[in-house]
Amino acid sequence: MKIQDLLIKDAMIMDLKATTKEAAIDEMIDRYAQVGVISDKADYKKHILAREAESTTGIGDGIAMPHAKTDSVKKAAVLFAKSSQGVDFNALDGQPVHLFFMIAAPAGANNEHLQALATLSSLLINPSLVASLKKADTPDEVLSLFSAAEEKKEAEDAQEEKDAAATQAAVGNANAAQEPAGAIKKPYVVAVTACPTGIAHTYMAEAALKEEAKKMGVAIKVETNGSEGIKHRLTADDISRATGVIIAADKKVEMNRFAGKHLINRPVIDGINKPHELIEDTLAEKGPIFQGNGEAAASDSDVSESPSLARQAYASLMNGISNMLPFVVGGGIIMALSFLLERIPGVGAKSIIFTFTNGLGSAAFGFLVPVLAAYIAEAIGDRPALLPGFVAGWMASNTGFSVIASKNGVAGFLGGLVGGFLAGFIILVLKKWFKNLPKSLDGLKPVFIFPILSLLAIGLIMYFAINPVFTAINLALIGWLEGLGTTNVILVGTILGGMMAIDMGGPFNKAAYVFSIGVFMSSPHQTDGRWMAAVMAGGMVPPLAIALATTIWPKKWTPAERTSGLSDYLLGLSFITEGAIPFAAADPLRVITSSIIGAAIAGGLTQFMGVNVPAPHGGIFAALLANKPLQFILAVVVGSVISGVILGLWKKERPDNGLDEAKA
Numbered sequence: 144m145k146i147q148d149l150l151i152k153d154a155m156i157m158d159l160k161a162t163t164k165e166a167a168i169d170e171m172i173d174r175y176a177q178v179g180v181i182s183d184k185a186d187y188k189k190h191i192l193a194r195e196a197e198s199t200t201g202i203g204d205g206i207a208m209p210h211a212k213t214d215s216v217k218k219a220a221v222l223f224a225k226s227s228q229g230v231d232f233n234a235l236d237g238q239p240v241h242l243f244f245m246i247a248a249p250a251g252a253n254n255e256h257l258q259a260l261a262t263l264s265s266l267l268i269n270p271s272l273v274a275s276l277k278k279a280d281t282p283d284e285v286l287s288l289f290s291a292a293e294e295k296k297e298a299e300d301a302q303e304e305k306d307a308a309a310t311q312a313a314v315g316n317a318n319a320a321q322e323p324a325g326a327i328k329k330p331y332v333v334a335v336t337a338c339p340t341g342i343a344h345t346y347m348a349e350a351a352l353k354e355e356a357k358k359m360g361v362a363i364k365v366e367t368n369g370s371e372g373i374k375h376r377l378t379a380d381d382i383s384r385a386t387g388v389i390i391a392a393d394k395k396v397e398m399n400r401f402a403g404k405h406l407i408n409r410p411v412i413d414g415i416n417k418p419h420e421l422i423e424d425t426l427a428e429k430g431p432i433f434q435g436n437g438e439a440a441a442s443d444s445d446v447s448e449s450p451s452l453a454r455q456a457y458a459s460l461m462n463g464i465s466n467m468l469p470f471v472v473g474g475g476i477i478m479a480l481s482f483l484l485e486r487i488p489g490v491g492a493k494s495i496i497f498t499f500t501n502g503l504g505s506a507a508f509g510f511l512v513p514v515l516a517a518y519i520a521e522a523i524g525d526r527p528a529l530l531p532g533f534v535a536g537w538m539a540s541n542t543g544f545s546v547i548a549s550k551n552g553v554a555g556f557l558g559g560l561v562g563g564f565l566a567g568f569i570i571l572v573l574k575k576w577f578k579n580l581p582k583s584l585d586g587l588k589p590v591f592i593f594p595i596l597s598l599l600a601i602g603l604i605m606y607f608a609i610n611p612v613f614t615a616i617n618l619a620l621i622g623w624l625e626g627l628g629t630t631n632v633i634l635v636g637t638i639l640g641g642m643m644a645i646d647m648g649g650p651f652n653k654a655a656y657v658f659s660i661g662v663f664m665s666s667p668h669q670t671d672g673r674w675m676a677a678v679m680a681g682g683m684v685p686p687l688a689i690a691l692a693t694t695i696w697p698k699k700w701t702p703a704e705r706t707s708g709l710s711d712y713l714l715g716l717s718f719i720t721e722g723a724i725p726f727a728a729a730d731p732l733r734v735i736t737s738s739i740i741g742a743a744i745a746g747g748l749t750q751f752m753g754v755n756v757p758a759p760h761g762g763i764f765a766a767l768l769a770n771k772p773l774q775f776i777l778a779v780v781v782g783s784v785i786s787g788v789i790l791g792l793w794k795k796e797r798p799d800n801g802l803d804e805a806k807a
């Protein structure tokens with residue numbers, strides 16, 4: 144199907160009268176109804192406005208692409224409208240919109256329709272076509288411009304496929320024989336683009352990234368997650384060869400396959416408007432290393448299978464933790480700073496600087512459990528689950544919301560965590576119960592039915608079941624930890640430190656960190672950071688050990704590994720354990736074993752020396768906040784040196800270390 148088949152001549156509006164966003168939408172919908180494209184204007188508008196609520200379709204440069212996919216659309220179509228005066232459409236660049244492409248897709252649109260819409264979307268990144276469309280005066284001119292542009296694109300696509308085949312053949316030859324001397328190898332990156340409806344922005348971002356890569360002399364492969372399914376799927380080999388990964392998406396995509404790669408995750412609109420920046424930053428490896436969830440990436444043959452319950456639960460937990468971390472870091476460090484200020488002579492607990500910093504940190508810290516619970520729930524039940532999730536977390540972290548009142552404790556971190564999962568499942572149940580509600584009443588579900596029923600359900604469950612049980616568990620845990628003898632304290636610190644190095648950001652690492660945060664929050668004055676000292680020291684050891692080993696034993700590493708090793712000094716000092724992941728992936732036995740030994744020793748030493756770090760993050764920068772900063776640094780140094788020496792002695796020399804060539 145050609146674009147001209149979708150661009151209905153009689154539907155075009157060459158002089159749009161509307162001056163506001165809603166009026167423009169109404170005027171275009173009225174025209175669609177007149178030409179028989181849609182059967183229910185109210186339903187189609189509801190879906191258009193729902194898409195606009197997610198993010199504006201005013202993409203900039205005077206273009207807007209409002210679109211919807213619904214049963215009220217009789218046939219796939221694109222309405223072209225032109226406004227001479229311009230309309231304020233909340234475009235991303237803040238400029239008026241002059242060209243509109245309102246896309247209508249039936250709920251069961253076939254691949255032919257979707258491919259044509261994808262082609263249309265990709266053409267609109269061409270500035271010369273856009274300029275010509277702004278000057279067009281008649282529908283025939285518009286159709287002629289698109290016809291010429293489509294023919295040109297088809298020719299370019301054919302040439303691109305030919306070049307790709309030649310490149311693949313060259314790669315095969317290079318694997319079979321040595322590359323010719325002086326051969327120029329292009330830098331290579333991979334990308335994934337996706338938008339909620341998968342109709343327009345997905346393919347515009349793909350086209351923009353490919354066009355910019357061509358200008359920059361960069362090889363790129365872009366996977367699209369659109370309405371017609373996944374196209375140009377990235378293979379394990381594609382990902383392995385790439386310098387880094389670009390995710391330009393506004394919906395969830397399969398991420399675990401990118402574990403160990405530098406990854407930049409941005410909204411899909413950045414793929415359209417900022418392709419140069421994304422590619423440049425990816426080549427410079429500015430994206431953090433993505434650690435995945437500790438499981439093997441899905442293969443090409445099993446990607447369609449549903450994830451396991453355990454994997455879904457872990458992903459939901461990670462969603463809660465990742466959204467909670469900014470509150471942990473910001474609130475925790477500001478609060479810890481207040482304790483440092485309190486020690487300064489002449490400041491004290493009654494000074495305004497102490498009360499301000501302590502109050503500010505405490506305010507941010509008070510959101511930890513509600514945010515954790517809310518985003519666990521959101522990962523399970525989507526946006527409707529945020530309300531019951533937030534309330535579950537708030538009830539878990541405040542006294543007076545339990546059938547068994549307790550002035551000494553709350554359900555806390557553990558209660559909020561369980562409450563978040565329950566809130567998400569409550570929404571899933573409600574969605575199932577009300578899935579057969581008449582279509583005319585669909586609008587009541589997100590604004591009336593789900594909020595009221597989910598709030599009542601989670602409130603009753605938290606009040607009568609979760610809070611009483613977990614308040615008792617929480618108090619028992621705190622009592623047990625306070626009653627530990629010196630030997631047991633050292634043992635717990637050793638275990639926590641070692642766990643931080645087992646998977647370096649995976650389930651074991653996160654379990655140790657979450658446990659320490661939970662104790663930190665539940666301590667009487669939120670100042671007990673002894674377990675934070677253990678996990679922070681343990682988490683700093685792996686990258687620091689690798690940095691030392693690559694520096695002291697350079698012949699045992701490739702030039703690229705030695706360069707990465709230098710960056711691990713900063714990552715380790717900053718408590719970013721994930722800096723060790725590429726090395727662990729390449730040599731898991733040596734790297735992980737040595738890291739666990741050093742991290743466990745560092746964690747145990749912090750408890751042996753009685754170190755307390757009242758900050759949940761910061762690495763070496765949090766050392767000043769410790770009650771014994773020098774002892775904390777000593778524990779990290781000892782653990783890192785032991786781990787680094789074990790790794791350095793165990794590692795074998797690499798014939799490709801590049802040092803002999805450098806001397807020659």
